Amino acid sequence: MQEILRSYGGLRDCINSTGAGKILCVHGRSFEKFTELQHVLDGLSIIHFTGFTPNPKIEDAEEAVRMCADCDCILAVGGGSAIDTAKYAKMKSPGIPLIAVPTTAGSGSEATRFAVLYEDGRKLSITDDSIIPDYVMFDPGLLKYLPEYHRKSSALDAMSHALESFWSVNATPESRRYSRSALSEITRMLDAYPASYDPARMLEASYTAGKAINISQTTAGHAMCYKITGIFGTAHGHSAAMCNRVLFRWLCENSGLPALDDIAGAMGCESKLEAAGKFAGIFSRLDMEIPKATDADIEALAGSVNPERLKNFPVRLSEAQIVELYREILDTKE
Ligand SMILES: [Fe+2]
Known part of the structure; x- marks a missing residue:
C-alpha cells in the first residue's frame, strides 16, 4: 500500500x-x-x-x-x-x-x-x-521552479489522463470516481488559468488522475501523441491534449457513449459537445501551439500508432480514420 x-x-x-x-x-x-x-x-x-x-x-x-x-x-x-x-x-x-x-x-x-x-x-x-x-x-x-510552458503542458497531461481514463474500455466505478474528481478540479483550475491555478490542488488532482489511469490505462490520445513529441519536440502533455481536443469532439459525433455525458457533468457543462468545446477552448487559451506538419509527417505519425493503447479507445479506428484524425489534430485539413 x-x-x-x-x-x-x-x-x-x-x-x-x-x-x-x-x-x-x-x-x-x-x-x-x-x-x-x-x-x-x-x-x-x-x-x-x-x-x-x-x-x-x-x-x-x-x-x-x-x-x-x-x-x-x-x-x-x-x-x-x-x-x-x-x-x-x-x-x-x-x-x-x-x-x-x-x-x-x-x-x-x-x-x-x-x-x-x-x-x-x-x-x-x-x-x-x-x-x-x-x-x-x-x-x-x-x-x-517549473517553467510556464511545462506547468501548462503538465496540467494538460493530467487533464488528458482524466479524460482518457473516463472513456477507456477498462474504466471501472473506482477509476471513474478518480477521473471525475480529477477532471472537475483540473477544469476549474485551467478554465481561468493562471488566476485559478493552485499548485497544491494540481498536485493532488494529477495524482488522482494517475490513480484513474493506473486502473483503466490511457487510450488513443496517448497512443497518438508520442510520435508528435518525437517529430516536433512538443512536451508530452501538450501533444496529448493536441490529440484529445480532436478525439473528444470526434467521439461526441461518432459514438453514443454514456461516459461522455458524465464527462460533461464533471466539467460543469450542459452537453458533451459543450464539454468538448471547453476542452478545445482551454487548449487555445493556454496558447498551446500546433506545429506545421507535412504530408510525410502525417504518414509517419499514422504509421507509428501503438495498437495496444488504441484497444482501450471505445471506438475501433481504421487506418484511414487515423490519418484523417492526424490531419485534424495538426490542422492540415484542406
Ligand atoms: Fe501522459
Whole structure:
C-alpha cells in the first residue's frame, strides 16, 4: 500500500525507517534549487543519478540499475522521466523501496504501475505492479521552479489522463470516481488559468488522475501523441491534449457513449459537445501551439500508432480514420 508524505519531517522519518545506508537519488538539474529537500538528505550517503533525458532511454535506465546495485533505497525527484527511470531501477532491484517526489503536476507517474522508456527511438511501455512507488512526497513549493510552458503542458497531461481514463474500455466505478474528481478540479483550475491555478490542488488532482489511469490505462490520445513529441519536440502533455481536443469532439459525433455525458457533468457543462468545446477552448487559451506538419509527417505519425493503447479507445479506428484524425489534430485539413 502506497503511503503519502506531506512534510520533510515525514520524509526524513520515512528514509530512516527504510534503514537505508546508501540512497540512489534520481533527479534533474532543478534539484540544486530544492534546498529544503537537500537538508533532509544531509549526512546520508547519496549516489546522484542525473544521466537521463526527457524521453528517457532504456540504456540510461540500465545505468541507473547498475548504480543502484549497492543502494537500499531509491529517491526519485522530478517529473515523469525521473520517476519512470527510477521505476525501472526498482523493477530490476527487487524489494528496494522507492520514494517519488514529483516536481511537476501532471504525469501521475507517482501513482501508476507504468513506466515509459525508449529503445532506439521506439517507445517501450513497461507495466508492473512492483514499480508503483512505495512512498510519494508532495511539496507544492517545488512547482515554482517549473517553467510556464511545462506547468501548462503538465496540467494538460493530467487533464488528458482524466479524460482518457473516463472513456477507456477498462474504466471501472473506482477509476471513474478518480477521473471525475480529477477532471472537475483540473477544469476549474485551467478554465481561468493562471488566476485559478493552485499548485497544491494540481498536485493532488494529477495524482488522482494517475490513480484513474493506473486502473483503466490511457487510450488513443496517448497512443497518438508520442510520435508528435518525437517529430516536433512538443512536451508530452501538450501533444496529448493536441490529440484529445480532436478525439473528444470526434467521439461526441461518432459514438453514443454514456461516459461522455458524465464527462460533461464533471466539467460543469450542459452537453458533451459543450464539454468538448471547453476542452478545445482551454487548449487555445493556454496558447498551446500546433506545429506545421507535412504530408510525410502525417504518414509517419499514422504509421507509428501503438495498437495496444488504441484497444482501450471505445471506438475501433481504421487506418484511414487515423490519418484523417492526424490531419485534424495538426490542422492540415484542406
Ligand atoms: Fe501522459
